[in-house]
Amino acid sequence: MGSRGLASDLAWRLARDAEAVCRAYLSSGRRQGNYWVVGDVHNAPGRSMHVRLRGSESGKRAAGKWTDEATGEFGDLLDVIQHSCGLSAFRDVADEARRFLSLPRPAPSITQRDRPAASGSPSAAHRLFAMAKPLGGTLAEQYLRHRDIVLSARERALRFHPNCYYRDFATGEMVALPALIAAITDLDGLLTGVQRTWLEPDGYGKALVAAPRRSMGNVLGNGIRLGFEPGVAIPVMAAGEGLETMASLRTVFPTLPVVAATSANHLAATTFPPGCERLYIAADADAAGRHGIERLSRRAGEAGVVALVLRPQLGDFNEDLRRLGPNHLAAWLQEQFVPEDVRIHLPCA
Incomplete structure (x- = not known):
């Protein structure tokens, strides 16, 4: 099954239990009638994003479809998993969806045609940085201020992601945590990677995980x-x-x-x-x-x-x-x- 067919199948399976998906990945929201209402696809508090909990098998009125009235963004529950967990590669999104659905991983495919950007690659770093929010007024800024660090609001190298995907390499456990996202660039200002610093939910320290700080992308010679x-x-x-x-x-x-x-x-x-x-x-x-x-x-x-x-x-x-x-x-x-x-x-x- 190609990546498109796999995505459609996983999205359909997730939509059959859309409310459970929303409770797991959009926990800042709540149910209102036939919709799950939340701030955005990154699980921010608010009311601008609406996820349809019941509906037709396909089309705009299908269960699992969502729209953010503030930004005009829309998508399905695979997009919810991708953005709320801070994932970039489709392989990781599919693995997380299978974990939620208690599905086994498929046998490795011999074709490489549909291979997404490798996890940890510069492309994956670009996507994660693009999904993150400006630093001002976020938990990441609070973390820095708790360390008495005060930076200009114009610093563009630092951002915040409220639900950045963290994998424990020893146990394989996956969890979404808030994170300070720092751009790693070359001398021309080209983003070559990012550094993720996972944070405690109150912003007063690093997350209590085995490796609260990791870099991805091309780091050598850059910073x-x-x-x-x-x-x-x-x-x-x-x-x-x-x-x-x-x-x-x-x-x-x-x-x-x-x-x-x-x-x-x-x-x-x-x-x-x-x-x-x-x-x-x-x-x-x-x-x-x-x-x-x-x-x-x-x-x-x-x-x-x-x-x-x-x-x-x-x-x-x-x-x-x-x-x-x-x-x-x-x-x-x-x-x-x-x-x-x-x-x-x-x-x-």
Whole structure:
């Protein structure tokens, strides 16, 4: 059975028990007469999306069909599973639908013609980032503020998904959780991947799962860039491993372009924009971080870029920000920056 035939079959099976599907994947809504009413297909609270619970076998009035009056979007219950769980590849959507319906997985097909974008590919990352919402006013922004990170509302690299699909690789268990979605881009601003940070429902910490942070797509040499504008010269920048570390630097130096490389190995492979003269490298207190810093410093020197290492007082710069405060962190960093960069990037310096 091709992907179209499989999709039709699964959508029909789901529609036979449309209310149960809605209760499982659109739990923020409620039943009103013959419809399930919710905010949107991502399971946000509200009343603009209506799912038909009973109807004909096919057509617009079929059970399982939905319409969002606010956006004009429409679809079936497979779309509900895709968006509410934050899935991108059809294979993953079909697997989740089979799990809900208690159906066995089919034998592998020998044809590759209908193969969707591979899970974890740049295409899958593009789809997930497109489905996510702007950061402002979301649980992800609350998570960052709880860590005393304050970023401009114009930061386009960070988004929020209320129901991002998480798979426990040890048990195979799948669950939808809220997540901070960070774009991983190259020097031209092209999205090559995303990093997902799954969050607690109250936004006060990372989700209690085995791996609350994972990246997908092409990461090596790329990173989460804050304050970068394609085509704009970047003579001075900072790089480090973690998003919270680099966002903490940008909280106190709000005009300094920074890139989070997502790991020590990826930090060592960070690429420099043309015309870069000075690179500040944010250190963390671990051995892997030190190796990444040494390799990146060596590469910077070979490229004619001056590399300067920034040292935190505690474990990392986010811990400094939370425990010592932004003014203390700014003063500590001011001693490590070139005076010219302090005047440009530190407010009221």
